[in-house]
Amino acid sequence: YKDVGADDKLNPFAEQEAWEKHQIGKATMKFGAADKKSQDDYEFIFEDQIQFIQTSILDGMKDEEEEKEDEKQIKKLAAKSAFDKLQEDRKMLPMFPYREELLKAVEQYQVLVIVGETGSGKTTQIPQYLHEAGYTKNGKIGCTQPRRVAAMSVSARVAEEMGVKLGHEVGYSIRFEDCTSEKTILKYMTDGMLLREFLSEPDLASYSVMMVDEAHERTVSTDVLFGLVKVFLFNNGSVVMISFVKDITRFRPDIKLLISSATLDAEKFSAYFDGAPIFRIPGRRYPVDILYTKAPEADYLEAAVVTVLQIHVTMPPGDVLVFFTGQEEIEAAEEILKTRTRGLGTRIGEMIICPIYANLPSDLQTKIFEETPEGARKVVLATNIAETSLTIDGIKYVIDPGFCKQKSYNPRTGMESLIVTPVSKAAAQQRTGRAGRTSPGKCFRLYTAHAYQTEMDDNTVPEIQRTNLGNVVLMLKSLGIHDLINFDFMDPPPAETLLRALEQLYALGALNDRGELTKMGRRMAEFPLDPMLSKMIVASDKFKCAEEVVTICSMLTVGNSIFYRPKDKQVHADNARMNFHSGNVGDHLALLKVFDSWKETDFSTQWCYENYIQVRSMKRARDIRDQLEGLLERVEIEAASNPDDHEAIKKAITSGFFYHTAKLQKNGSYRTLKNPQTVTIHPSSGLSQVLPRWVVYHELVFTTKEYMRQVIEIKPEWLVEIAPHYYKKSDVEDTASQKMPKGRGRAAMD
Numbered sequence: 050y051k052d053v054g055a056d057d058k059l060n061p062f063a064e065q066e067a068w069e070k071h072q073i074g075k076a077t078m079k080f081g082a083a084d085k086k087s088q089d090d091y092e093f094i095f096e097d098q099i100q101f102i103q104t105s106i107l108d109g110m111k112d113e114e115e116e117k118e119d120e121k122q123i124k125k126l127a128a129k130s131a132f133d134k135l136q137e138d139r140k141m142l143p144m145f146p147y148r149e150e151l152l153k154a155v156e157q158y159q160v161l162v163i164v165g166e167t168g169s170g171k172t173t174q175i176p177q178y179l180h181e182a183g184y185t186k187n188g189k190i191g192c193t194q195p196r197r198v199a200a201m202s203v204s205a206r207v208a209e210e211m212g213v214k215l216g217h218e219v220g221y222s223i224r225f226e227d228c229t230s231e232k233t234i235l236k237y238m239t240d241g242m243l244l245r246e247f248l249s250e251p252d253l254a255s256y257s258v259m260m261v262d263e264a265h266e267r268t269v270s271t272d273v274l275f276g277l278v279k280v281f282l283f284n285n286g287s288v289v290m291i292s293f294v295k296d297i298t299r300f301r302p303d304i305k306l307l308i309s310s311a312t313l314d315a316e317k318f319s320a321y322f323d324g325a326p327i328f329r330i331p332g333r334r335y336p337v338d339i340l341y342t343k344a345p346e347a348d349y350l351e352a353a354v355v356t357v358l359q360i361h362v363t364m365p366p367g368d369v370l371v372f373f374t375g376q377e378e379i380e381a382a383e384e385i386l387k388t389r390t391r392g393l394g395t396r397i398g399e400m401i402i403c404p405i406y407a408n409l410p411s412d413l414q415t416k417i418f419e420e421t422p423e424g425a426r427k428v429v430l431a432t433n434i435a436e437t438s439l440t441i442d443g444i445k446y447v448i449d450p451g452f453c454k455q456k457s458y459n460p461r462t463g464m465e466s467l468i469v470t471p472v473s474k475a476a477a478q479q480r481t482g483r484a485g486r487t488s489p490g491k492c493f494r495l496y497t498a499h500a501y502q503t504e505m506d507d508n509t510v511p512e513i514q515r516t517n518l519g520n521v522v523l524m525l526k527s528l529g530i531h532d533l534i535n536f537d538f539m540d541p542p543p544a545e546t547l548l549r550a551l552e553q554l555y556a557l558g559a560l561n562d563r564g565e566l567t568k569m570g571r572r573m574a575e576f577p578l579d580p581m582l583s584k585m586i587v588a589s590d591k592f593k594c595a596e597e598v599v600t601i602c603s604m605l606t607v608g609n610s611i612f613y614r615p616k617d618k619q620v621h622a623d624n625a626r627m628n629f630h631s632g633n634v635g636d637h638l639a640l641l642k643v644f645d646s647w648k649e650t651d652f653s654t655q656w657c658y659e660n661y662i663q664v665r666s667m668k669r670a671r672d673i674r675d676q677l678e679g680l681l682e683r684v685e686i687e688a689a690s691n692p693d694d695h696e697a698i699k700k701a702i703t704s705g706f707f708y709h710t711a712k713l714q715k716n717g718s719y720r721t722l723k724n725p726q727t728v729t730i731h732p733s734s735g736l737s738q739v740l741p742r743w744v745v746y747h748e749l750v751f752t753t754k755e756y757m758r759q760v761i762e763i764k765p766e767w768l769v770e771i772a773p774h775y776y777k778k779s780d781v782e783d784t785a786s787q788k789m790p791k792g793r794g795r796a797a798m799d
């Protein structure tokens with residue numbers, strides 16, 4: 050660590066730094082005594098040492114006295130039984146002293162904005178307080194979360210605190226997983242699920258209180274929820290026309306709406322809800338030293354790993370939280386950390402690595418909350434789910450590479466992709482704050498102070514302004530809301546994006562030329578899927594292959610965690626994967642083959658192991674599939690099966706995804722057909738070496754370039770057949786193939 054101030058009097062951390070140096074010295078001395086093998090391991094750590102510059106701190110709000118007092122309290126409590134302890138823990142939360150005041154405010158006002166630091170107990174406590182005060186007598190208390198993992202983990206905690214079984218009095222509901230029952234009075238759910246509930250219950254009749262939590266995240270669903278609440282519950286979205294639902298809607302002067310947020314810019318929420326009062330919960334926070342790197346880091350994953358090791362070897366006890374952009378990075382980091390700590394020997398404490406990301410199976414999610422044993426150090430590798438949604442006690446060190454994965458949408462080209470982007474200053478501050486919840490901490494920012502000042506935005510742009518709104522528009526139309534331009538969005542999406550969405554839904558046949566919902570649209574809206582996927586399912590009826598298409602949809606929905614590729618067995622894994630691609634059927638059909646083969650083995654776990662397939666992902670696909678299959682009947686789609694008719698299946702896929710068509714160029718890259726953009730087949734695709742002339746892709750991911758992930762080959766004439774209102778014959782004329790030797794283009798097709 051580099052000294053910043055030459056004059057220590059100017060440096061308030063001189064003492065601490067000296068102490069740290071002492072620690073590093075001690076660690077080095079220890080290495081001297083260690084055996085040869087582990088010494089080498091240590092050397093590499095210090096060779097790679099990253100230099101940080103310490104620049105500033107957050108104001109501390111607690112002094113050491115208080116800290117010791119807290120510690121004493123905590124020790125006293127440890128003796129108590131687990132349940133009693135939980136009750137005591139509840140009383141220790143910053144929220145607790147404000148319990149009565151909060152209840153009074155809820156009683157007095159219909160809408161209340163609640164602001165409190167992450168970890169103060171908003172999510173877990175407020176619904177319980179309201180329940181204790183009798184609000185569950187006439188309805189449920191709902192609490193929305195932007196992320197599924199948060200909904201699951203928080204409800205589990207609350208069930209534990211209330212001493213009930215999860216799914217009984219306390220439950221959660223996320224897409225494709227409903228863990229609630231008749232008994233449920235506290236219901237945690239994703240904001241997306243609440244949106245879907247509006248479709249069947251636009252006045253939220255079964256709820257007495259709705260808490261829209263983590264409102265600062267400003268997800269599309271939260272923003273749309275706000276608008277819907279105004280229209281359906283308060284009747285003050287007056288400009289908006291509601292047609293058919295109006296008659297069945299009773300407005301809800303009795304429902305309580307709580308909007309809770311971890312950031313301080315609550316005025317905006319308050320203003321949006323006609324000046325609703327703001328209830329502020331004073332935070333408890335310890336000082337956090339912020340350290341920046343001296344120079345930009347070329348490889349933030351490597352830099353993060355090295356920093357974890359540095360902390361582990363040289364710094365006093367305390368857990369570490371590292372922010373990565375997604376599951377792949379987290380898994381990579383986990384593997385590297387495991388390899389590099391293997392040789393450390395017994396002198397250095399154990400490192401417990403806990404990953405946490407959206408698709409992590411629930412049995413592994415609880416691991417991050419387990420107390421760290423004495424002498425060990427927990428290292429949590431998280432996506433930005435740990436930024437505000439989840440609070441992990443005991444974190445003392447935060448490593449922030451400064452990136453997150455964000456959706457980005459270009460309404461001009463209609464292209465949406467996930468891009469790794471620098472976080473905003475507000476997000477960086479939230480991340481830093483995670484280090485100072487239970488004691489003073491340190492935050493290692495893997496970027497320079499200059500980058501922070503000059504390259505990072507102040508706030509994250511609300512998702513509604515950078516995403517495809519097909520989904521939202523279909524939902525609003527299904528609710529009878531026609532005038533989207535005048536819908537009261539907190540931050541309106543670009544008009545171009547709305548138009549694009551209308552246009553797309555029209556092309557899919559979900560809206561007619563007057564912008565009204567068609568029968569097709571009504572059927573599509575039944576599925577909790579993106580319109581293109583819903584269309585693919587509804588279209589499968591015509592092609593008599595609903596069973597297969599539903600399987601493909603489920604596999605696509607699980608995402609990219611089907612195939613498993615361990616570092617030391619990559620060749621075997623790749624061979625196993627390629628088996629499913631025989632005949633160059635394309636990725637969708639390969640996924641179908643994976644599922645059907647698994648089904649043939651009666652869902653054997655052993656089979657998954659042998660084929661390098663993640664059994665957990667497969668089970669999830671099976672669950673999703675069961676639910677989608679259940680919906681087929683509701684929209685009167687015959688559950689026909691026709692696994693060998695690849696053309697029919699591909700045509701059904703094309704019916705939903707004709708937008709995503711690309712044509713091969715001479716140089717081996719592709720060009721999207723409408724609004725031409727250069728794209729490439731992702732190396733993980735079974736077709737990445739085959740390079741068919743015409744392809745339809747499922748999604749784009751941007752890494753080093755724009756990649757198409759999940760690709761099938763199509764015949765261009767299908768486009769005119771399937772989407773005549775979108776493609777004309779001239780769009781798909783295969784001029785290039787005419788110049789080629791006869792049949793070459795076609796040979797690849799057949």
Ligand code: CDP
Binds near residue numbers: 142165166203
């Ligand atoms: O919502 P807010 O950030 O204000 O706090 P919370 O999520 O209600 O968390 C309150 C406390 O419960 C924290 O100390 C968390 O660590 C703890 N908690 C937990 O131990 N396990 C969970 N699954 C969720 C929260």
Ligand code: MG
Binds near residue numbers: 173437438
């Ligand atoms: Mg919370």
